Amino acid sequence: MASPVFLLALVVATLLPASKCRDGVGFQLKLRHIDAHGGYTKLQLVTRAMDRSRARVAALKTVAAAAPVVDPITAARILVAASQGEYLIDIAIGTPPLYYTAILDTGSDLIWTQCAPCVLCEDQPTPYFQPARSATYRLVPCQSSLCAALPYPACFQRMCAYQYYYGDYASTAGVLAGETFTFGAVNSTKVRVPNVAFGCGNINAGDLANSSGMVGLGRGLLSLVRQLGPSRFSYCLTSFLSPAPSRLSYGVFATLNSTNTRSGSPVQSTPMVVNAALPSLYFLSLKGISLGQKRLPIDPMVFAINDDGTGGVFIDSGTSLTYLQQDAYDAVRSELVSILPLLATNGTDIGLETCFPWPPPPNVAVTLPEMELHFDSANMTIPPENYMLIDGATGFLCLAMVRSGDGTIIGNYQQQNMYLLYDITNSLLSFVPAPCNII
Ligand SMILES: *[C@@H]1O[C@H](CO)[C@@H](O)[C@H](O)[C@H]1NC(C)=O
Ligand SMILES: *[C@@H]1O[C@H](CO)[C@@H](O)[C@H](O)[C@H]1NC(C)=O
Ligand SMILES: *[C@@H]1O[C@H](CO)[C@@H](O)[C@H](O)[C@H]1NC(C)=O
Ligand SMILES: *[C@@H]1O[C@H](CO)[C@@H](O)[C@H](O)[C@H]1NC(C)=O
Ligand SMILES: *[C@@H]1O[C@H](CO)[C@@H](O)[C@H](O)[C@H]1NC(C)=O
Numbered sequence: 001m002a003s004p005v006f007l008l009a010l011v012v013a014t015l016l017p018a019s020k021c022r023d024g025v026g027f028q029l030k031l032r033h034i035d036a037h038g039g040y041t042k043l044q045l046v047t048r049a050m051d052r053s054r055a056r057v058a059a060l061k062t063v064a065a066a067a068p069v070v071d072p073i074t075a076a077r078i079l080v081a082a083s084q085g086e087y088l089i090d091i092a093i094g095t096p097p098l099y100y101t102a103i104l105d106t107g108s109d110l111i112w113t114q115c116a117p118c119v120l121c122e123d124q125p126t127p128y129f130q131p132a133r134s135a136t137y138r139l140v141p142c143q144s145s146l147c148a149a150l151p152y153p154a155c156f157q158r159m160c161a162y163q164y165y166y167g168d169y170a171s172t173a174g175v176l177a178g179e180t181f182t183f184g185a186v187n188s189t190k191v192r193v194p195n196v197a198f199g200c201g202n203i204n205a206g207d208l209a210n211s212s213g214m215v216g217l218g219r220g221l222l223s224l225v226r227q228l229g230p231s232r233f234s235y236c237l238t239s240f241l242s243p244a245p246s247r248l249s250y251g252v253f254a255t256l257n258s259t260n261t262r263s264g265s266p267v268q269s270t271p272m273v274v275n276a277a278l279p280s281l282y283f284l285s286l287k288g289i290s291l292g293q294k295r296l297p298i299d300p301m302v303f304a305i306n307d308d309g310t311g312g313v314f315i316d317s318g319t320s321l322t323y324l325q326q327d328a329y330d331a332v333r334s335e336l337v338s339i340l341p342l343l344a345t346n347g348t349d350i351g352l353e354t355c356f357p358w359p360p361p362p363n364v365a366v367t368l369p370e371m372e373l374h375f376d377s378a379n380m381t382i383p384p385e386n387y388m389l390i391d392g393a394t395g396f397l398c399l400a401m402v403r404s405g406d407g408t409i410i411g412n413y414q415q416q417n418m419y420l421l422y423d424i425t426n427s428l429l430s431f432v433p434a435p436c437n438i439i
Helices: 003-008 042-066 072-077 326-339
Strands: 026-033 087-093 098-105 112-114 154-156 159-165 171-183 191-205 213-216 232-236 246-251 268-273 282-284 286-291 313-315 322-325 355-357 371-375 378-382 388-391 396-399 401-404 408-410 418-423 428-433
Touching (some): 042 388, 042 401
Antiparallel strands (some): 087 098, 087 171, 154 159, 159 171, 286 371, 418 428
């Protein structure tokens, strides 16, 4: 990838000052589901979410497979992420601010947008960012730790050049720069944060899903959450089928306690785990699963991270349905088949594997138990509406999880009406059930 970027480049301004303390920074944003205003039916929403999840999982696998982990330095060069996300946020870049919508991604780190002059750009709904027209555009010095944190850093004429590949066909390349970002929509309360490092992409490929860039919320140094003061964020996702926007909080606004979440349950916390092959992702230590009072017969080793970086369990906002390691999936399936007074069927239109006819016959009472995920030091309760899905159109009640050959991803369908706090500084994920539409 190329030199055209550098030849075309850029209005050089002064260099970005060393990163400042941003301890007081915090703000809240609305999260818009990617299909919120599409007028889709429930079946279409689920099908679309499944298609996106499938693409994301395939992308993650590609990158994980591409480069087996040999040592941490090699691992740091493996870039893993999937380009599509599930949620959009409103932000603006530069001075004066250019507003746009970006895909939020907890699976990658880089913040980037397409920049003029474009060598290769995708269509986007807002104008390309023009560094020359912004009073606050700065270059990031090659020797900065942010430049070093790139997967393929390169220095060209004192500019830190980047190339960032997602696991699918998407990629972006250009110059790592610093800008003032404004968080919040045009006419809402806004917070301006100076000197946020971002990729100003002149060579880009991939589907931006009607947005104009991406905001990485992964664990790496370049992610928005690491660049802002207290490295933590929280979100509370409203029901999958509800048009009500969800909420995302950053920095000092990201707090979690049973008062501000209106929850009667205690807040639980589990340590995050590092997978050197996929360092941006939020891996957790899962030990087992219960349905109702019954602990399912699952060997905890099926949730372990393998030596080559595959396997393990991570939580993601950009994957919809949970991908459950196959042995665990089989245990959940066989327990459901045994406790439900319904005949299991395969292969519905939705493409989910474990389904039952719905509604049940008039004289049959169906009670679904809660599911519990047993993490290290914390139990996460998943109510029936977060792991089963009723499709009235086709007449099925289905397990809203997908069998995975390798590894487990806790998707956003399982996170509905749960307040989650990702505290990177303390390497803890905390959560509590909460009514996300009213808090
Ligand atoms: C923002 O507010 C201004 C003035 O009230 C209005 O003209 C403009 O259309 C609004 N923009 C959006 C995107 O709502
Ligand atoms: C992009 O947004 C426009 C306007 O909201 C809409 O008409 C169009 O269908 C969207 N395209 C995609 C691919 O979502
Ligand atoms: C709970 O969080 C709110 C902020 O959302 C904070 O004002 C309050 O002090 C917190 N309460 C406790 C007990 O930490
Ligand atoms: C459903 O699928 C499973 C595994 O894919 C298979 O073992 C089983 O026989 C199928 N059941 C029916 C009713 O087709
Ligand atoms: C989680 O649930 C298991 C099994 O019910 C129980 O033994 C354990 O004490 C619980 N852990 C916490 C932190 O509540």
